[in-house]
Amino acid sequence: MTGFTDCSTSKNRTCWLKGPHKEYNIKTDYENEVPVGVTRKYYLEASEMNITADGVVNPGGKVFNSSFPGPWIQACWGDELEITVQNNLPQNGTTIHWHGIRQLNQSAMDGVNGVTQCPIAPGQNFTYKFRAMQYGSSWYHSHYSLQYGDGLQGPMTIYGPSSDSYDAAIDPILMTDWAHISAFEAWTTGKTKADSILLNGMGQYVPPKLEGSHELKIDLLPKYTIHFKKGVRYLLRLINTSVDSTFIFSIDSHNISVIGMDFVPITPYNTTSVLIGIGQRYHVIVEANPNMASQDGNYWIRTVPAKGCGSFNGVPEKKTGILRYNALSTSDPTTTQNTFDEQCSDENYTNLSPILKWKVPETINSHHPFVAGFTKVKGPPYYPETEKNRWDLHHAPMWLDFGRPTLLHLSEDLEKNKPLVVVNGDWSKDSWVELTILGQDLPAKIPGVDKGRLVPRVAHPIHLHGHDFALLAQSDQAYNITYANSIIQRNNPPRRDVALLPLGGFLVIAFKSDNPGTWLMHCHIAWHASSGLALQIIENKANITIEAETRDEMSRTCREWDRWVYKGNHYKPLQDDSGI
DSSP, rough: OOEEOOOOOOTBBSSSEEEESSSSEETSSSSTTTOOOOOEEEEEEEEEEEESSSSSTTTTEEETTTTOOOOOEEEETTTEEEEEEEOOSSSSSSSSETTTOOTTTOGSOOBBTTTBBBBBOTTTTTEEEEEOSSSSSEEEEEEEETTTGGGGGEEEEEEOOOSSSSSSEEEEEEEEEOOSSSSHHHHTTTOOBBBBBTTBBOOOOOOOOOSOOOOOOOOOOOOOEEEEEETOEEEEEEEEEESSSSEEETTTTEEEEEEEEEEEEEEEEEEOOOOOOOEEEEEEEEOOOOOSSOEEEEEEEEEOOBBOOBBBOOOOOEEEEEESSSTTTSSSOOOOOOOOOOBBBOOOOGGBBBBSSOOOOOOOOEEEEEEOEEEEEEETSSSSSSEEEEEESSSSSSOOTTSSSSGGOTTTGGGSSSSGGGEEEOOTTOOOOEEEEEESOSOOOOOOOOSSSSSOOOOOOEEEEEEOOEEEEEEOOOHHHHHHHHHHHOOOOEEEEEEEEOOEEEEEEEEEEEEEEEEEEEEESSSHHHHHHHEEEOOOOOOOOOOHHHHHHHHHHHHHHHHHHHHHHHHHOOOOOOOO
């Protein structure tokens, strides 16, 4: 920016840009004030590739630019991004979602097939254009069915201020569960357990020891490794890109200072570990000063599946990386795990205090509770058409029409098509909307909510597109309105775009109705999303606008998609899950 200078230093990361009459810093209201940046262009090519991430080949791999994870997308707060996606997958469409990006007044760039656009047909491309109004770390991934579980994912960092100082930064650390078959094959066969845990695409498979069988011989690949220099404060960007698993990240004998969650800077707090749900991100600082020294200067990095939040064939290797103080060392660490709770629950609610404070008003638009449960359905559009239980959140399990995205059909009465799971919200601008999401059946009838459904006791990472939401309440207790009202926090509640619905409990979230568009809300366990655990919010339909150039590109993408589908050079059936 003309007249502005960089004011971020290792001693003071709270400042970002300083001008003669204005400063952009950690307390700037980034939802309304954003620096003027530059335009940064990226090119991503989706293609098939065998992936040997843990010593065993997965022949169903799908990658960006022939790498897993995909290229690191980097920009600065206020920059414009133009990212062209070329689809070279021979038998799959694709769309790419920029996880957590607000996409203010441009939901056409959110990258959800069947909601914001048609899939990009094989041999075709689409250019996503959006502004980086927030800052922090995230990831981009395919939103076409289960593709991201096959490798179509990569890290994204928007540089900006931080709530605490650090000397150096480590490249983003993506943690994921990993299988040896395509997620599409796992879905159709029911073999949905993972085989290993990866950090940045690197892991070591530990074969289950089956009675009476010979142990499978695996060539062990190197573990993910980082190097520290004593006394230096390092920023780590932690991102969970899993299909099914919530992880607890720790480094033996080191404390962690948590300074940011998702795209929200928070007041720092200290801990020995951090629990990261699917789609969640944390910025943490680790000081290179172990509280218990090892003789060789090596320490295990651990990625532990939270209890009940992930499923593996056998016991996966949880020592997923190595921190070395001596770059020449090649020996394995002998350190022991820090003490921490392994229950599947978000970081302590009271620790998650945003720097930029929000106060959520009492007067609010509210909806009856949404229940994450099973509904028995059969017949079209679902596949197979035989009766079976499917996950849902509202009215019916989601089943999108790839070729008829909601954003291009707003003139229709979409709520009548129950499998689209549309919630129309014609709220006044800047009013607040409150949603309650339950993980258990209701003790009494509430209008609009079906009682008596099967509601398995499972924790769900709930992700809302298009908004950061205020997390007004989060509890593992059974829901009743009196109790919920007694714990709701409206004065600077935690704020993020993914929150864990506790096993058997409930969430109460709120967002400001300031972003007209079509926005998906869904469980980020890929199997649950594929089953239908999602809904789409049409926010202030009358105010949704699409630029003429963008609408032309959307229409072209749909024509190319229809043409490719008509040719029939695709897997059959074309769609065997919700589409997301």
